Amino acid sequence: MLSTNSLTYLSQQQEKLDQNILTKHNLKSDATIFQKRLIAFFVELGEFANEERSFKYWSRKGAAPKDRQLDEYVDGLHFLLSLGNSVNFDFKNFAQKTNNLPTSTKAKKATDFPLGETYLQLLGHLTDFSSSHSNGDFSKLFANYLEIGAICEYTEAEILEAYRQKNAINFARQANNY
Numbered sequence: 001m002l003s004t005n006s007l008t009y010l011s012q013q014q015e016k017l018d019q020n021i022l023t024k025h026n027l028k029s030d031a032t033i034f035q036k037r038l039i040a041f042f043v044e045l046g047e048f049a050n051e052e053r054s055f056k057y058w059s060r061k062g063a064a065p066k067d068r069q070l071d072e073y074v075d076g077l078h079f080l081l082s083l084g085n086s087v088n089f090d091f092k093n094f095a096q097k098t099n100n101l102p103t104s105t106k107a108k109k110a111t112d113f114p115l116g117e118t119y120l121q122l123l124g125h126l127t128d129f130s131s132s133h134s135n136g137d138f139s140k141l142f143a144n145y146l147e148i149g150a151i152c153e154y155t156e157a158e159i160l161e162a163y164r165q166k167n168a169i170n171f172a173r174q175a176n177n178y
Contacts, residue, residue, distance in 0.1 A: 007091040014081035038130050041079035048072035070162040
């Protein structure tokens with residue numbers, strides 16, 4: 001779970017990166033950029049799932065190291081934060097359902113495929129949000145994504161550090177004409 005302070009910090013940092021990108025590439029944050037962010041999030045979710053590997057019933061190869069998984073997880077977080085900022089989502093007042101999450105997480109950890117239902121719910125929320133652009137649908141999508149982090153037992157400190165590292169890389173990429 002991420003604290004309110006962490007969510008506010010991440011939202012602000014993402015806004016700085018997004019403004020840097022838009023300015024550097026002489027773009028406006030419009031419907032096309034919004035759609036591209038949705039697709040980018042979808043791609044990053046797939047990249048995360050590919051490293052997390054729990055859906056690969058045909059493979060005996062284990063999950064990627066935690067730092068590699070976190071790198072992909074925060075790539076998705078970057079685009080979700082961008083999407084939330086695009087719809088003026090109030091990260092300061094985001095109500096994470098901490099009373100429901102531990103029970104849900106424990107139940108999912110007891111299965112052979114703890115993230116299966118969560119991934120599928122997330123895809124439904126992504127579809128809903130892509131049509132509505134509403135704060136309510138974004139809240140469900142965002143909560144669902146944070147639930148993935150909880151199931152994977154990523155700590156707030158790990159997520160924040162991975163985000164900081166990737167954010168620095170993203171700024172460096174923009175400075176070097178990525």
